[in-house]
Amino acid sequence: MDSIQPSVQHSGLIQWVEEAARMCQPADIHWCDGSKAEYDRLMAGMVESGAATELSQQPNSYLFRSDASDVARVEDRTYISHPDRDDAGPTNNWMDPEGLKKRMRELYEGCMAGRTMYVIPFSMGPIDSPIARIGIEITDSPYVVCNMHIMTRVGTVVMDRLGTDGEFIPCLHSVGAPLAPGQEDVTWPCAPMEEKYISHFPRENLIWSHGSGYGGNALLGKKCLALRIASNMARREGWMAEHMLILRLISPEGRRYHIAAAFPSACGKTNLAMLQPTISGWSCECIGDDIAWMQIGPNGRLRAINPESGFFGVAPGTSYDSNPMAMDMLHGNCIYTNCALTDDGDVWWEGKTDQPPAHAVDWKGGDWTPSNGTPAAHPNARFTAPASQCPVISPDWEDPEGVPIDIFVFGGRRSHVAPLVVQALNWDHGVFLGATAASETTAANIGSVGNLRYDPFAMLPFCGYNMGDYFSHWLNMGDRLGGKAPLIFRVNWFRLGLDGQWLWPGFGENSRVLKWMCERFDDQSGAVESPVGYLPRVQDLDLDGLELPTGDMEELLRIDIPAWTQEVEDVRRHLIRFGDRLPARLAAQLAAHEERLKAAGK
C-alpha cells in the first residue's frame, strides 16, 4: 500500500501516518483535500451503502442514524492522561499514559482492516489567524470526514500552511470495527462501550479516540482538541481556550459590545449565540456558538476567535420560536444525525413544529406515529451546519485577529436560588462565580436528569488538567489584563415561580439582560450591591414592552439569604476537592462570600 502522497513533504507527518497505518492496517489511505468533489464522493458512497439518506426537501443534505449505543459524548470513557494523576485532578478520569496507550494499542491493532484510513489536515481557526492551530485527524469514518469539512477548515490550504515542518496536533480516531474479508458492513460501525476510549495525552498534545463514531467522541477538532488539549496549551502559553459562545451586540447608536458566554451543554447556548434582540434598535451578530480561543492582543485587551467553522447543534427544541436564525440556516448543505425522517423526505424533531408529522421514520429506523409514545428524534440528535449559512453570522466572524471581549457571562440551569443576573464585584469574585457555577442535568450530559452538578466555567467535561490549576490560570489572566479585563456576570434564565413555571421568558428577551451588562460596561446603568454581587434593580433593566405578571421581576432578582447560606457547605465541599491546588485567592473569596451572607442574615 502506498501510504504517502508525493506532494506531502512534512517528515514528522509522514512518519506518524506510516506508524498509524502499520498499527491500524487499513485497506487503503486517502489524504483529504477538503474539496466539494471529495465531500460529494464520500456522501454518494455512504448513500449507496445505506449509511446516509439524501433528503429530498433540502439540497445537499443527508440524514444519518447512529447505532443505538453510540448517541452522545461518553464522559465515563474520556481520559486525561497526564503522567501524574494530580495533574488531571479530581474531575477527570485518569489512567497513566503508558498503561492507557498499551490498552489502546491492543484495540488499534488491525482496527481499520477492510476500511479506508482518511488523513484530514484541519485548522482550528481561520487559516491565517495567529491564534489558530493545525490538527491532523486520522479516521476510518467517512461520516467524520464530511462533518470535519463543515466544522473545521480542511485540506490543501491547511497542508500549505503546515509546510515541511509546521506544528500539528495528531488526532487518531477509529470506530473500532474492523471488517474481515467479505464481511458486510453495518450502517453505523462502532465498538462496545468497554472498548470506547476518548484519550488525551496533554504532555504530547496527542489525542487517541477509539470505538465511537459520534460527535465530540469522533470529531476530534472540537471538544478533544479545541478544549481539552487547547486548555493545556493555553495554560502553558498564556492564553484561554473556553467553552464559550461569542456574540456582538450593537446598540441603536452603533456601539459594539462583544460578549463571551459559558453555559453547560443543553442550556440554550446556540439559541443565545443567534439571539434576536426584542429591544428596539438593538441587533446581534453571532461569531461562535460553542468555543472561544482568546489571547491578549497588542493593546492589552483580550481578543477572541471561534476556532470552528460550523455548528453541531442539538436539533430537538430548535424551532422558529426558540431559534429562528438556526432554522433559516438549516436550508441545505447540512448533515443531520438521529433526527426523524418525514414521508416527504425532510427531517423532523420534537419541538420543530407544534404539530408532529402523522408518520415518520424515527431515529432508530422504525415506523413512528405520535401515538408511539417514544421520541421520533433522539434527544441528543444533531445538525451539522456551515457557520457561513447563519443569517446573523457576523461579517467579522473570520477576522484572524479576533474580536475584543468586553464581557464574560457564566450561566447555568437553576430552578431556584440563582437570580436572573448578578455582576461580579471584581475579577477574583468573577472567578469565584465561574468556579461555583452549577446546573441541573439534562439529556446531553448523560446520567440522571435533574441533579445539581457543579460545572465550573461550563468546563467540567472539557478542562484538560486539574481544575484547581485552571482557577489559578483565570486569576493570572485577570492579573495580566488588569484594568482591561472584561466584566464578569452570572445569569440564570431558568428560575421557577411558585406555579412551577419559568419566571423569565428567555430567548430574544435575554437581550434586556445583556443590554444592562453593556450599560454597566459603559458605567451607564445602576445596580445595588448584594452579598452575591451587584444586582440590577427592576428599574435598571429595560423592560419596555415586556408584560410580566406583577412581582415576577422582583422574584427573579430576589436573593434568598437562607437558601444561599444553606448552599455554602455544598460550595465548600465542591471547592475543597481541589485540595492544595485550590488557589488561596478562591478560598478567600469563599470566606468573604460566607461573611457577606452572615452579615446580611443578621
Ligand code: O2Y
Ligand atoms: O454529544 C455530543 O457528542 C455532542 S456534545 C456538544 C456538541 C456541540 C456543542 N457542545 C456540545 C457539548 O456537549 O457541550
Ligand code: MN
Ligand atoms: Mn458545548
